[in-house]
Amino acid sequence: MKTKSNLEQVLEAGQFAVTGELGPPQSADSEVIKRKAKILKGYVDACNITDGQTAVVRMASWAACLIAKEEGLDPVVQMTCRDRNRIALQMDVLGIAALGINNMLCLTGDHQKFGNHPTAKGVYDLDSIQFVKMVRGMRDDKEFQCGEEMVVEPRIFIGAAANPFADPFEFRVARLAKKVAAGADFIQTQIVYNVDKFAEWMKMVRDRGLHERVKILAGVAPIKSVGAARYMKTRVPGMDVPDSVITQLQGVPKEQVPKEGIKLCIDIINQVREIEGVAGIHLMAIEWEEAVPEIVEAAGLLPRPKFTP
Amino acid sequence: MLISEQKPIEEILSYLDGDKNVFLVGCKGCAEGWKSGGEKQVAEMERNLQAQGKTIAGSVVVDMLCDSALTNLKLRTYKKEIAAADSILVLTDGAGVQTVAELVNKVVHPGCDTLSSGGAHAEWKEAERCLECGDCVLEFTGGLCPIARCSKHLLNGPCGGSQGGKCEVNPDIPCVWQQIIDRLAKLGQLDKLERLVMPKNWSVSLTSGPPVKRLS
Numbered sequence: 251m252k253t254k255s256n257l258e259q260v261l262e263a264g265q266f267a268v269t270g271e272l273g274p275p276q277s278a279d280s281e282v283i284k285r286k287a288k289i290l291k292g293y294v295d296a297c298n299i300t301d302g303q304t305a306v307v308r309m310a311s312w313a314a315c316l317i318a319k320e321e322g323l324d325p326v327v328q329m330t331c332r333d334r335n336r337i338a339l340q341m342d343v344l345g346i347a348a349l350g351i352n353n354m355l356c357l358t359g360d361h362q363k364f365g366n367h368p369t370a371k372g373v374y375d376l377d378s379i380q381f382v383k384m385v386r387g388m389r390d391d392k393e394f395q396c397g398e399e400m401v402v403e404p405r406i407f408i409g410a411a412a413n414p415f416a417d418p419f420e421f422r423v424a425r426l427a428k429k430v431a432a433g434a435d436f437i438q439t440q441i442v443y444n445v446d447k448f449a450e451w452m453k454m455v456r457d458r459g460l461h462e463r464v465k466i467l468a469g470v471a472p473i474k475s476v477g478a479a480r481y482m483k484t485r486v487p488g489m490d491v492p493d494s495v496i497t498q499l500q501g502v503p504k505e506q507v508p509k510e511g512i513k514l515c516i517d518i519i520n521q522v523r524e525i526e527g528v529a530g531i532h533l534m535a536i537e538w539e540e541a542v543p544e545i546v547e548a549a550g551l552l553p554r555p556k557f558t559p
Numbered sequence: 560m561l562i563s564e565q566k567p568i569e570e571i572l573s574y575l576d577g578d579k580n581v582f583l584v585g586c587k588g589c590a591e592g593w594k595s596g597g598e599k600q601v602a603e604m605e606r607n608l609q610a611q612g613k614t615i616a617g618s619v620v621v622d623m624l625c626d627s628a629l630t631n632l633k634l635r636t637y638k639k640e641i642a643a644a645d646s647i648l649v650l651t652d653g654a655g656v657q658t659v660a661e662l663v664n665k666v667v668h669p670g671c672d673t674l675s676s677g678g679a680h681a682e683w684k685e686a687e688r689c690l691e692c693g694d695c696v697l698e699f700t701g702g703l704c705p706i707a708r709c710s711k712h713l714l715n716g717p718c719g720g721s722q723g724g725k726c727e728v729n730p731d732i733p734c735v736w737q738q739i740i741d742r743l744a745k746l747g748q749l750d751k752l753e754r755l756v757m758p759k760n761w762s763v764s765l766t767s768g769p770p771v772k773r774l775s
Binding site for chain 1: 710711712713714715716717718719720721722723724727728729734737740749752753755756757758759761
């Protein structure tokens with residue numbers, strides 16, 4: 251074991267992992283995090299806490315992680331290169347590890363143009379791949395990016411993202427290979443609605459043997475309304491929502507769409523589980539945490555494995 | 560006036576590793592003025608490379624290399640020499656390197672770092688080509704600049720927002736990483752992208768470094 255991460259234990263034990271996602275509030279309200287954490291506890295092995303997703307100002311991920319940890323979750327702190335240079339990133343990595351947070355997802359970050367401060371200056375001193383390598387060097391070689399050594403290293407289970415649905419498709423696995431070479435321990439993918447395309451991507455992953463070097467968690471998310479499905483299809487860059495998904499949701503009365511969305515999500519979980527090399531799911535029920543227990547249970551993923559800390 | 564200086568010869572030689580026959584390109588404009596790639600420096604580079612066992616396929620010093628039409632005319636007269644060369648070494652600022660890369664279907668190596676555009680953006684008017692980062696990366700990116708043309712300045716791109724060849728930030732902006740991949744595929748050099756590009760030295764960039772170098 252490289253870290254004290256519950257997620258690492260689950261994956262190392264060969265169990266099919268479930269991670270969740272929790273968005274911090276656009277305020278200093280800790281109750282929001284406590285409420286969401288209580289819903290997710292016992293249903294996920296670890297829970298990502300987003301870092302200003304879509305470049306909207308929210309409570310710092312590390313702070314929300316601490317609150318979630320007190321509620322009994324194993325938090326995955328998300329960190330982006332959008333707002334921090336290599337100095338700030340490394341300071342946060344040290345602080346996060348010192349606070350007992352065991353997992354980190356290293357991201358480049360959504361461009362500031364999409365958020366509520368579009369006139370902000372983006373940093374992008376590093377990209378996500380350089381960031382992964384830097385954290386790996388800090389943990390395994392006790393080395394800062396500049397090459398200087400440290401006494402106590404941050405014991406962090408290192409994650410990165412992958413989007414099998416962005417272009418150019420042929421290059422996506424090559425980029426994943428770079429993240430693995432940089433030192434990622436686990437990968438969480440963009441939300442899968444096009445299972446065929448995801449399966450094709452996973453085949454390319456297996457052809458390079460990457461599934462044996464990194465744990466791949468397939469992103470899944472329930473859709474609450476036809477409008478949300480359409481929005482993701484047409485407005486969210488890097489998302490692939492097939493027409494069949496929209497047709498399926500349109501096929502039921504409006505009040506039953508959320509139920510149908512949950513059913514669809516469970517179907518997708520069952521399908522991605524069958525794909526060789528998929529080590530778990532990353533369930534993103536954003537602002538719909540209540541759906542998580544039902545989905546995890548119906549997908550036959552309960553009880554979650556327990557380890558003595 | 561675009562201010563550039565030659566990269567260290569060791570770095571240039573590392574770019575040319577495996578290339579025996581090299582075609583040299585210089586510029587009588589800014590690069591001549593800054594002594595980084597005028598007639599004299601191109602001749603010097605020829606001698607240096609020959610001393611290192613390279614063959615010079617030919618060389619040309621264009622009046623304004625960043626003027627795409629002019630450069631195109633000039634390079635056409637060297638069609639045979641360029642075709643025979645393994646690669647092209649361009650001794651100018653980033654705008655000049657990218658002009659050549661866009662015109663010629665051949666590997667183009669940058670021989671200089673661009674320190675400042677001195678308030679001008681060269682003759683190539685349709686887009687920003689160079690952000691004066693002082694640590695030119697065109698060697699790794701097929702002669703297309705990800706610092707100037709990727710919204711996140713990614714060195715290990717493309718990000719997950721590249722869709723249909725466009726940047727997620729604005730559908731009017733082409734995704735330069737898609738263009739880089741297309742160009743390297745055409746040159747049979749996609750393996751260049753498997754390599755991890757390390758964090759960049761921003762201390763020499765005009766926007767985050769000290770201005771001393773340009774004022775002196």
